[in-house]
Amino acid sequence: MTPAAPQKFILDECRSDAHGDQVKTRMTVNPIDVAAIIHRLAFFDTFTADEKCQITSEDAHFRMYNPGELLIRQGSSDRSLFIILSGNVAVTESAGGTLLAVLRAGDIFGEMAFLTDTRRTANVVARDAVIALKLDHLLFEQLSAEVREKFKDKIIKKLVTRLETANKELTRLSVMAGNGTFQMPETVAAPAASFSGKPEVPVFESGRELIRKIVSHTASLPAMPEVMIKVQKLIQLPATTPAQLAKIIETDPSMVAGILKVANSAYYGFRGKVSTIQHASSLFGTRRLAELITAMSAGGVLGRAMDGYGHKAGDMWRHSILVACTASEIAAIVADDILDSAYMAGLLHDIGKIILDPYVRERKVLFDHYFSTYPEKTIQEAEGHILGFNHAVIAAILCEKWSLPKSIAFGIRNHHQPSSAGDHLLSHIVHFADYLSGQTDKERNGKVPAKSLDDATRSIIPLDPDMIETIVKKARQYTRSLTGRLAKR
Ligand SMILES: Nc1ncnc2c1ncn2[C@@H]1O[C@@H]2COP(=O)(O)O[C@H]2[C@H]1O
Numbered sequence: 001m002t003p004a005a006p007q008k009f010i011l012d013e014c015r016s017d018a019h020g021d022q023v024k025t026r027m028t029v030n031p032i033d034v035a036a037i038i039h040r041l042a043f044f045d046t047f048t049a050d051e052k053c054q055i056t057s058e059d060a061h062f063r064m065y066n067p068g069e070l071l072i073r074q075g076s077s078d079r080s081l082f083i084i085l086s087g088n089v090a091v092t093e094s095a096g097g098t099l100l101a102v103l104r105a106g107d108i109f110g111e112m113a114f115l116t117d118t119r120r121t122a123n124v125v126a127r128d129a130v131i132a133l134k135l136d137h138l139l140f141e142q143l144s145a146e147v148r149e150k151f152k153d154k155i156i157k158k159l160v161t162r163l164e165t166a167n168k169e170l171t172r173l174s175v176m177a178g179n180g181t182f183q184m185p186e187t188v189a190a191p192a193a194s195f196s197g198k199p200e201v202p203v204f205e206s207g208r209e210l211i212r213k214i215v216s217h218t219a220s221l222p223a224m225p226e227v228m229i230k231v232q233k234l235i236q237l238p239a240t241t242p243a244q245l246a247k248i249i250e251t252d253p254s255m256v257a258g259i260l261k262v263a264n265s266a267y268y269g270f271r272g273k274v275s276t277i278q279h280a281s282s283l284f285g286t287r288r289l290a291e292l293i294t295a296m297s298a299g300g301v302l303g304r305a306m307d308g309y310g311h312k313a314g315d316m317w318r319h320s321i322l323v324a325c326t327a328s329e330i331a332a333i334v335a336d337d338i339l340d341s342a343y344m345a346g347l348l349h350d351i352g353k354i355i356l357d358p359y360v361r362e363r364k365v366l367f368d369h370y371f372s373t374y375p376e377k378t379i380q381e382a383e384g385h386i387l388g389f390n391h392a393v394i395a396a397i398l399c400e401k402w403s404l405p406k407s408i409a410f411g412i413r414n415h416h417q418p419s420s421a422g423d424h425l426l427s428h429i430v431h432f433a434d435y436l437s438g439q440t441d442k443e444r445n446g447k448v449p450a451k452s453l454d455d456a457t458r459s460i461i462p463l464d465p466d467m468i469e470t471i472v473k474k475a476r477q478y479t480r481s482l483t484g485r486l487a488k489r
Helices: 031-040 049-055 111-116 137-142 145-176 207-216 226-236 242-249 253-263 277-297 315-334 336-348 352-362 364-373 379-386 391-401 406-413 425-444 455-460 465-483
Strands: 010-016 022-028 062-065 070-072 081-086 089-092 099-103 123-126 130-135
Touching: 031 049, 031 081, 049 145, 111 145, 137 145, 207 391, 226 242, 226 277, 242 253, 242 277, 253 277, 253 465, 277 315, 277 336, 277 465, 315 336, 315 425, 315 465, 336 391, 336 406, 336 425, 352 364, 352 391, 364 379, 379 391, 391 406, 406 425, 425 455, 425 465
Parallel strands: 010 062
Antiparallel strands: 010 022, 062 130, 070 123, 081 130, 089 099, 089 123
């Protein structure tokens, strides 16, 4: 059956002006095109050709929206119903910016306010160029009783499908949170959305959506500290001297004090008091000085308190320095050509947590419940179950933004499952260093679950117990000399 094409057809293109107000431009569109779209959409398959013609009459409101344009604002009180003819829209909720759904051609939205005369429950934003049929009450009342009934049937079907999707999402979350054995806490197991108001329970984006969101917002990720950038540039040049490195920090009194404190610590055991940065830099030499400045400059980013992970200010910085030193001590034994990379990868191995912290905090109830069910599980296992990926995976995004060498990004990416990195030595070194540092953390704070050492790492880096004891001792002293305290999570 061929649908009757409307006689005349006008599209309103909506744009935001400089003040953010919506302005409409009318444009004529080939009616055959829209009639063809409507004919293809399953949504209209129960409508007769005459009924389709009624809908696409000259009074109908077909609209075009640009990518990013707001079709519905949460809390507003208009009551139109929308049917997407082409393009995609995102349904989000204002409080946490959570993505509730992505709707496509043939999907209907705005039915909640349309049916119940309540305020809009979510925002609806065009993801790309969208053409939609917008039916307000006036237009709806002008349609024949049969057509109105068919619309109502479609709305009911959509609501049923949406409820099924919400139920499936809840089941998926509970399965992800523990291979089907982990039960969601009461508050989370409640129905995801009542459709008569705000969702009672937060509906979180899937792992894939979350990664997409993070990747599309890289501008908001922390920048590499200025001092670190300068050090990285200088150490690429073979002729760089300790004095040139010292110049970077000599106007920063807290950095100078930090370097002098390390120079006078038991870890280095230099003879006599070191009281100038020039003296300290000549004693340290280029590589050690570059490491120290890098570690200190990372304090601003790594030293933040992280509510989601329960790290107090300074906790992660101390742990990172412990892993950095342990990794470079291991590299000194097994591959001294990657000493610098080992230190850097060790220092930044947990940097993905900085990006994930707000999302972990948002899902705190899930994490708390996971750990109360499985106290021996590690944070990366909890992330895998709840988010679908762990912080090491997400660290690669920041490594790219900071233009770090690919090998460092790869070593960080694989530090929790080094066997997936084959014989990539840096991945095994960072894993070994994190494992040994985890033991220090556990000694200091019994609540930290023990990390296990991958068998592949054990055979690729066969350290004997004496070597391990020496490495751990040196790394603890080094961390103490830099931070004043031992690493503690
Ligand atoms: N979880 C959800 N999944 C899909 N669409 C939704 C969801 N929550 C709200 N919406 C749609 O977003 C619209 C916002 O305006 P209304 O509240 O009128 O109607 C709402 C629904 O059509």
